[in-house]
Amino acid sequence: MMLPKDYVRLKLTGERASEITDASGTMMLDCATGTWDDALVEAAGWERGKLPHLLHSFDPAGQLRPELCRRWSTPRTVKVAAGCGDNYAGALGVGAASPGRAALSIGTSGVLSAVDGTFRPAPNHAILTTPHAAPGTFLSMAVVMSATQSLDWLSRLARLPAGDLAEMAEHRIASVGVAGRPIARPSITGVRTPDNRPDASAFFSGITAAHDIADIAYSVLEGVAFQFLDGFSAQRSAGVPVAEVQAVGGGTHSRFWVSLMATLFDTDVSIPESGDISACLGASRLAHAATTPDERDAILARQPVARMTVSPVAGMREPLMARHRAFRALPFKTG
Known part of the structure; x- marks a missing residue:
């Protein structure tokens, strides 16, 4: 199962993952702990193995594929943040x-x-x-x-x-x-x-x-x-x-x-x-935080x-x- 933005990130990085804000909308997340809930997953008719692993929104979630770096003339190493809703x-x-x-x-x-x-x-x-x-x-x-x-x-x-x-x-x-x-x-x-x-x-x-x-x-x-x-x-x-x-x-x-x-x-x-x-600015702050983890809290609270x-x-x-x-x-x- 891939949520829309996670599918876009899959195409950008080749990594299969999701993050806890979007995952909360699946009705299979334990929102108190930010983890998949086995009972809810079973009730929904899914299998745990078919669900992506979960990241925090500010985590790096892979790097831009080399062929995309060449196509878009970016540096060879470009981190992609997990993102959020x-x-x-x-x-x-x-x-x-x-x-x-x-x-x-x-x-x-x-x-x-x-x-x-x-x-x-x-x-x-x-x-x-x-x-x-x-x-x-x-x-x-x-x-x-x-x-x-x-x-x-x-x-x-x-x-x-x-x-x-x-x-x-x-x-x-x-x-x-x-x-x-x-x-x-x-x-x-x-x-x-x-x-x-x-x-x-x-x-x-x-x-x-x-x-x-x-x-x-x-x-x-x-x-x-x-x-x-x-x-x-x-x-x-x-x-x-x-x-x-x-x-x-x-x-x-x-x-x-x-x-x-x-x-x-x-x-x-x-x-x-x-x-x-504001939403675009928030997303860019997550990208900044993913590449500068030591300054994460200050970046997000600006x-x-x-x-x-x-x-x-x-x-x-x-x-x-x-x-x-x-x-x-x-x-x-x-x-």
């Missing part, structure tokens, strides 16, 4: 390599990836907990199935750019506040954390003739932020430390949207200069330059939390 690389790209640091990815879907020094699984809240790509750590991942996808969906309906909708929502709240706005669970592709309802459809409540597209846009932004809060709260209740948050992804282009999350989390959220390439830091909005958390209670009371409807 995308969310793990994105976390490393913002220096989330030690307990308490977290990466908030606001993309098509959303993930709050929090680094922990202890294995604290929370399957009852649909939180994925696996070994991290940084040494001696685990990654707790709370997932929002539709983040910017929810705003893009509204953008198509309204025939207005998503960025314009976010600005309209910001101006509306600046002028009239959050009271009286519709409340939405914009779960157009289901809910993962904490309810694990893949069958759930979106739900809007409180829309009247007095509301317009700016109000609806705000309810979508707020509803996504509420889903992130649910994940954040589930992680905290499981004992996962979340002290420093770096936000990446297309959703960070709306400072207002990030400010909703900072206010709900009651913590500063930093947006790095390199946020759009902090990015902040483009801006978004702080909680004074006086806004209490009304938002009141609306969050109404959000949690919304019924689950299936499409």
Whole structure:
């Protein structure tokens, strides 16, 4: 069995191997120990001998084949790192390599990836907990199935750019506040954390003739932020430390949207200069660490330059939390 990136590495190096972050997605890994679990392997109908040996993400996993070195005019010795999955690389790209640091990815879907020094699984809240790509750590991942996808969906309906909708929502709240706005669970592709309802459809409540597209846009932004809060709260209740948050992804282009999350989390959220390439940066750091093992920890923990830091909005958390209670009371409807 070869996972996609491991197959690419096989072609590059001739070495058959995998690493613990991607292997966690096979449902055959003991995530507490980072080893194949014999009982799970048997239940899946596989044989241990057909599974690749496991490396850490920062380990060298072979050298570039000589014929490829000649074709690409590289040095004769080029190490290839084991690598990792995308969310793990994105976390490393913002220096989330030690307990308490977290990466908030606001993309098509959303993930709050929090680094922990202890294995604290929370399957009852649909939180994925696996070994991290940084040494001696685990990654707790709370997932929002539709983040910017929810705003893009509204953008198509309204025939207005998503960025314009976010600005309209910001101006509306600046002028009239959050009271009286519709409340939405914009779960157009289901809910993962904490309810694990893949069958759930979106739900809007409180829309009247007095509301317009700016109000609806705000309810979508707020509803996504509420889903992130649910994940954040589930992680905290499981004992996962979340002290420093770096936000990446297309959703960070709306400072207002990030400010909703900072206010709900009651913590500063930093947006790095390199946020759009965080996963690529994390992967390159693993390559650097594989070739410079003595500097591994410093390489993986390097902090990015902040483009801006978004702080909680004074006086806004209490009304938002009141609306969050109404959000949690919304019924689950299936499409």
